[in-house]
Amino acid sequence: MARSQRIAVVGGGWAGMAAAVELASVSAHQVTVWESSAHWGGRARGLALALPSGEEITVDNGQHILIGAYTACRALMERVGVSTDASFIQRPLAMRYPDGRGIRFPDSAPPWDALIGIATAKGWSLLERLHLLRRAAAWQRQGFRCAPQASVADLCAGLPPRLLAEFFEPLCISALNTPLHQASGQVFLRVLQDSLFAVDKGSHFWLPLVDLGQLFPVAAASWLQARGHDCHLGSRVPQLVQAGAGWQLQGQHYDQVLLACPAWEAARLVQAAFAHPTNDHAEALAWADDAGRLTHTAIATVYAWNPAPDAQGHSLHAPWLALHSSPSQPAQFVFDRAQLGGPSGLLAFVISTSEGDRAEIEQQVIAQAQAQLGLALQPLKTVVEKRATFACTPGMQRPGMVIAPGLLACGDYIDGPYPATLEGAVRSGIAAAHALA
Numbered sequence: 001m002a003r004s005q006r007i008a009v010v011g012g013g014w015a016g017m018a019a020a021v022e023l024a025s026v027s028a029h030q031v032t033v034w035e036s037s038a039h040w041g042g043r044a045r046g047l048a049l050a051l052p053s054g055e056e057i058t059v060d061n062g063q064h065i066l067i068g069a070y071t072a073c074r075a076l077m078e079r080v081g082v083s084t085d086a087s088f089i090q091r092p093l094a095m096r097y098p099d100g101r102g103i104r105f106p107d108s109a110p111p112w113d114a115l116i117g118i119a120t121a122k123g124w125s126l127l128e129r130l131h132l133l134r135r136a137a138a139w140q141r142q143g144f145r146c147a148p149q150a151s152v153a154d155l156c157a158g159l160p161p162r163l164l165a166e167f168f169e170p171l172c173i174s175a176l177n178t179p180l181h182q183a184s185g186q187v188f189l190r191v192l193q194d195s196l197f198a199v200d201k202g203s204h205f206w207l208p209l210v211d212l213g214q215l216f217p218v219a220a221a222s223w224l225q226a227r228g229h230d231c232h233l234g235s236r237v238p239q240l241v242q243a244g245a246g247w248q249l250q251g252q253h254y255d256q257v258l259l260a261c262p263a264w265e266a267a268r269l270v271q272a273a274f275a276h277p278t279n280d281h282a283e284a285l286a287w288a289d290d291a292g293r294l295t296h297t298a299i300a301t302v303y304a305w306n307p308a309p310d311a312q313g314h315s316l317h318a319p320w321l322a323l324h325s326s327p328s329q330p331a332q333f334v335f336d337r338a339q340l341g342g343p344s345g346l347l348a349f350v351i352s353t354s355e356g357d358r359a360e361i362e363q364q365v366i367a368q369a370q371a372q373l374g375l376a377l378q379p380l381k382t383v384v385e386k387r388a389t390f391a392c393t394p395g396m397q398r399p400g401m402v403i404a405p406g407l408l409a410c411g412d413y414i415d416g417p418y419p420a421t422l423e424g425a426v427r428s429g430i431a432a433a434h435a436l437a
Contacts, residue, residue, distance in 0.1 A: 013042020
């Protein structure tokens with residue numbers, strides 16, 4: 001029987017907590033999680049928001065959507081005691097605009113939900129809908145595969161401009177946080193395959209009713225501590241030192257270490273640990289170079305207040321709507337938090353691939369709300385995650401899981417089939433846990 005080991009997980013975001021929970025579930029190893037910030041969840045966590053009344057509530061540091069295909073996320077939430085039925089509103093995929101145009105899937109089994117949704121899309125001509133159906137059928141016949149260097153724009157070449165503007169552009173931006181002409185066609189097709197064809201209700205939007213920290217990371221920390229594992233907040237790991245067959249960090253010895261921190265922080269730790277390179281260190285330093293070269297993109301969320309919601313307390317006629325996006329009107333989606341467990345009047349506008357400073361983004365979104373929704377809103381808080389995701393471009397070189405003996409990495413940026421999503425982070429953490437166990 002293999003001896004119990006001491007394993008350090010550096011980073012308490014979704015990937016790190018997924019790895020720690022999986023390790024605790026499948027092995028007898030002692031796990032210690034070190035998180036530099038004061039909150040669990042990394043880039044998907046809760047934060048305080050003051051309402052005009054003076055009441056303080058907890059919202060997300062950025063409005064997120066999960067989808068039904070995120071099976072690993074759901075399974076881990078349930079494992080640590082979070083009821084997904086009670087924590088989410090689940091709705092079929094919809095990309096409807098304020099004027100009613102766009103697509104909405106029925107609550108049917110795949111692929112009929114997609115086929116019916118496309119066939120009944122509002123505001124699209126019969127020819128436009130036929131174009132989309134034919135292209136989707138062609139991708140299915142090809143096994144949802146394409147040339148590694150193909151972009152999403154390449155995949156969509158020849159489709160009517162309205163389909164690009166009202167369906168593919170917002171879908172690509174929300175899934176890959178990368179514009180059509182820069183986004184990886186292969187990763188986009190994998191997302192389509194898993195959401196539309198591989199999992200029943202895989203395309204359903206899962207909108208959280210509680211903040212992202214409570215959804216998994218906070219519950220995971222409690223679950224781990226109840227089983228005798230250690231979890232430390234506010235404990236940045238300044239350096240990583242090789243110590244015999246193991247590693248030294250935070251004044252303690254560990255048999256193995258898992259870097260579940262952001263790519264740039266993992267690269268810093270690895271470069272410092274192998275500051276005196278030898279031939280034995282070449283692969284680790286090459287890993288750090290790959291991680292350090294990743295390009296990152298920003299996501300902004302503008303929280304705004306509607307002082308005059310309707311009689312039901314709603315600001316929108318649906319929990320969320322797609323918006324027409326442009327450089328001067330940058331938001332792609334708006335969410336009515338009153339329909340998602342929040343206070344009446346609170347709205348969240350999401351700007352993927354965000355550019356510009358916080359004040360400019362906020363002013364543009366408030367003007368966009370007036371122009372497209374007819375709402376005069378008061379801005380409350382604008383959150384900009386400058387390095388929210390990596391740019392998911394064609395043929396990009398993502399670092400692998402193994403760095404050196406006893407030193408591994410996990411995260412949404414690690415080589416895999418998914419873009420920078422919570423599901424990608426969680427699956428990476430689970431894979432790393434099995435490699436360490």
